[in-house]
Amino acid sequence: MSAKLLKKFSDRCFSNLEEKERFLASFNSPAPLHPCILWCDDPPDPHPFAIEPREPWQPKRVDRLSIGEQPGKHPAHQRGAYYCLDFSSVFAASPLLTLPENVKVAIDVCAAPGGKSLLAWQLLHPQLLLSNEVVGKRLGTLVANLKRCQVSHFSPEERGAIATQLDPQRLAEYFPESADIVLVDAPCSGQSLLLKGKKVPGCFHPVTLNRNANRQKRIIGNAARLVAPGGYLLYMTCTYSVPENEGVCQWLQKHYPQFQPIEVAHLGAYQSHLGQFPCYRLWPQQGLGAGAFTALFQNRSSGQQSAISWEMLQECDRFFRE
Numbered sequence: 001m002s003a004k005l006l007k008k009f010s011d012r013c014f015s016n017l018e019e020k021e022r023f024l025a026s027f028n029s030p031a032p033l034h035p036c037i038l039w040c041d042d043p044p045d046p047h048p049f050a051i052e053p054r055e056p057w058q059p060k061r062v063d064r065l066s067i068g069e070q071p072g073k074h075p076a077h078q079r080g081a082y083y084c085l086d087f088s089s090v091f092a093a094s095p096l097l098t099l100p101e102n103v104k105v106a107i108d109v110c111a112a113p114g115g116k117s118l119l120a121w122q123l124l125h126p127q128l129l130l131s132n133e134v135v136g137k138r139l140g141t142l143v144a145n146l147k148r149c150q151v152s153h154f155s156p157e158e159r160g161a162i163a164t165q166l167d168p169q170r171l172a173e174y175f176p177e178s179a180d181i182v183l184v185d186a187p188c189s190g191q192s193l194l195l196k197g198k199k200v201p202g203c204f205h206p207v208t209l210n211r212n213a214n215r216q217k218r219i220i221g222n223a224a225r226l227v228a229p230g231g232y233l234l235y236m237t238c239t240y241s242v243p244e245n246e247g248v249c250q251w252l253q254k255h256y257p258q259f260q261p262i263e264v265a266h267l268g269a270y271q272s273h274l275g276q277f278p279c280y281r282l283w284p285q286q287g288l289g290a291g292a293f294t295a296l297f298q299n300r301s302s303g304q305q306s307a308i309s310w311e312m313l314q315e316c317d318r319f320f321r322e
């Protein structure tokens with residue numbers, strides 16, 4: 001990581017000197033991140049782990065564990081009792097808590113390894129969860145996680161998931177205006193991954209940011225075409241950059257003006273000071289995770305939700321082929 005580019009970014013983002021110092025300090029001495037789990041079974045009593053106090057927006061099925069807990073090594077993990085994810089992901093997906101449950105169709109456009117799909121499955125109880133992943137190797141991981149975490153295979157008789165490996169443009173052509181909720185957890189410059197000890201070369205470089213912003217615009221534009229009239233689009237990243245995040249949201253509003261940003265009351269305290277519309281940031285200096293961006297949009301156009309063809313679903317499905 002270039003310390004110069006990080007400093008430049010923080011100069012641009014924070015007029016408050018103290019906030020800027022705290023942001024930079026997160027990189028110089030990263031705080032350990034609390035493990036976090038999403039329960040797929042009902043949590044047992046007694047609880048197998050030491051847990052942290054809850055945040056007001058924390059879904060009931062999510063527990064943030066004390067430092068030192070290793071939920072991935074517990075036998076209940078292999079049994080699929082829960083899925084391990086980071087708390088920033090929970091923050092990003094938390095606008096799902098404001099949406100109607102028991103919807104017909106949820107589509108996760110960028111789904112592997114599966115955290116947001118599992119959150120949508122647990123929080124919204126969709127009839128059909130269509131989890132899509134373009135990268136073949138990652139599709140295998142996604143399907144393995146869905147199966148381990150007890151998500152059944154969809155059929156017209158049974159609520160469940162379908163896994164596809166389609167480019168977002170193809171997805172939009174096959175299933176237009178069909179989804180009550182579409183999730184776009186976009187591939188991004190991944191700046192927050194630095195705080196998880198990962199190497200992310202060039203993640204503050206303007207060329208990287210532009211390349212990612214452009215890729216996200218293509219993905220979110222196609223994702224918008226999947227959303228039924230009245231349905232929702234949730235856009236999330238794990239990066240801090242402004243051309244991604246606020247920039248991509250502004251692009252969406254300009255090119256798809258029927259998509260209105262929706263206020264998420266429980267995230268009011270996290271309103272991004274870098275956007276003039278409802279969108280939310282978790283910063284690393286807030287002490288809850290490495291960071292995330294999230295914005296919820298509603299498709300305000302009028303019309304009917306399109307039905308999904310079972311034949312088309314069967315043709316694309318890779319749930320049992322992985």
Ligand SMILES: C[S@@+](CC[C@H](N)C(=O)[O-])C[C@H]1O[C@@H](n2cnc3c(N)ncnc32)[C@H](O)[C@@H]1O
Pocket residue numbers: 089109110111112113114115116117133134135138167168185186187188215219
């Ligand atoms: C941030 S990750 C998704 C994480 C996942 N939602 C979760 O919660 O576990 C972004 C995903 O987008 C996929 N991706 C990369 N390029 C893409 C593209 N052009 N269109 C759609 N997805 C893409 C990546 O392979 C990656 O799996």
